[in-house]
């Protein structure tokens with residue numbers, strides 16, 4: 001492309017901005033840190049919409065605003081620019097028509113209509129489906145909770161849902177059979193394309209999808225008001241696959257917490273709620289995860305580790321039985337014990353192996369050469385099984401070297417995860 005034409009290129013991730021909008025009356029109640037919830041943010045990916053290069057051609061000063069009513073997620077679209085290239089030889093990209101294929105057609109382009117809609121929605125919108133959980137967090141820096149939480153999610157012990165300093169977060173479970181949910185899902189699914197690498201829309205004709213949505217719930221600030229407003233934070237979708245002979249394997253497919261709410265512990269709360277839900281369902285054999293992003297893998301590891309520890313795994317007398325070179329009896333005892341615990345907690349085999357290896361490392365006395373060697377052999381034996389096909393084609397020397405390298409990087413990663421989980 002010539003230099004002149006390059007001037008007409010915009011980065012689509014920067015040009016598109018998103019915003020969750022609540023009624024002005026409900027914005028006033030937000031403390032400084034919480035204002036993030038209503039500020040504009042950018043997508044991480046736009047290639048599914050605007051193409052692999054994430055560029056839009058034909059405009060200068062391009063600004064695409066897609067705003068969402070914070071609860072109902074009804075949308076407002078505005079496309080503005082300083083100038084547009086008008087050349088039949090090099091036509092400008094169509095923006096609205098392109099976006100139209102990905103969002104429901106009932107968006108508005110009228111600011112006035114949108115503010116009326118937000119006003120109405122914020123007092124009327126209620127999450128769809130069945131409430132399955134909630135937790136409270138101190139309002140970010142109110143005078144009473146000063147220094148207490150700094151916006152962190154509390155463990156829910158000090159605050160009650162009706163405490164005036166509490167902000168409540170609620171989770172709702174829905175399926176396609178939940179009245180109105182299909183339409184609602186069409187409004188929220190855009191976040192999958194914009195924030196999950198390789199994310200794509202689910203097929204609405206697959207019947208069994210299950211969803212958990214997460215909302216911030218706040219009381220309208222007016223003194224005599226008894227209106228509670230709900231603001232979308234994120235969601236997770238799972239699909240049950242048949243698992244021989246008469247159970248299902250739940251596959252976590254999509255998981256997103258919107259940027260204004262990230263790094264505040266909400267992802268962990270949503271994941272652990274899904275986890276305890278599936279533990280309580282007798283028909284579920286295990287929870288698997290489809291193509292996890294790195295940040296999600298970390299979140300899952302942290303939560304699974306805390307779960308196992310809080311359920312007393314470190315105090316189990318069989319925790320370190322049969323590690324490394326050991327007699328037949330203790331090895332078979334280990335296999336039996338691992339299989340029982342894994343099935344009880346419905347964790348997939350590879351994930352369970354990794355979690356146990358991390359916990360064994362956590363308990364290991366690194367100065368004890370003998371114990372360290374046992375641990376190394378234990379991890380290497382699993383890595384060998386896991387990578388058998390590749391390793392079996394190597395010479396003995398190459399194999400040793402490859403295993404040693406993999407071991408080093410695996411242990412380094414375990415140390416990183418342990419540090420952020422138990423620091």
Ligand SMILES: CC(=O)SCCNC(=O)CCNC(=O)[C@H](O)C(C)(C)COP(=O)(O)OP(=O)(O)OC[C@H]1O[C@@H](n2cnc3c(N)ncnc32)[C@H](O)[C@@H]1OP(=O)(O)O
Nearest residue numbers: 152153254255256257262263264265266267268293295296
């Ligand atoms: C199968 C799949 O769908 S994979 C795709 C996963 N989704 C995506 O990648 C979409 C975009 N990203 C996201 O949606 C989110 O960033 C997620 C889901 C990956 C993580 O959700 P979050 O709510 O940010 O996670 P959470 O806040 O629980 O933990 C993240 C960080 O916050 C920190 N944190 C946790 N609790 C708190 C707290 N109470 N206060 C402050 N920080 C906290 C954690 O230490 C963690 O930081 P670290 O990873 O550097 O240690």
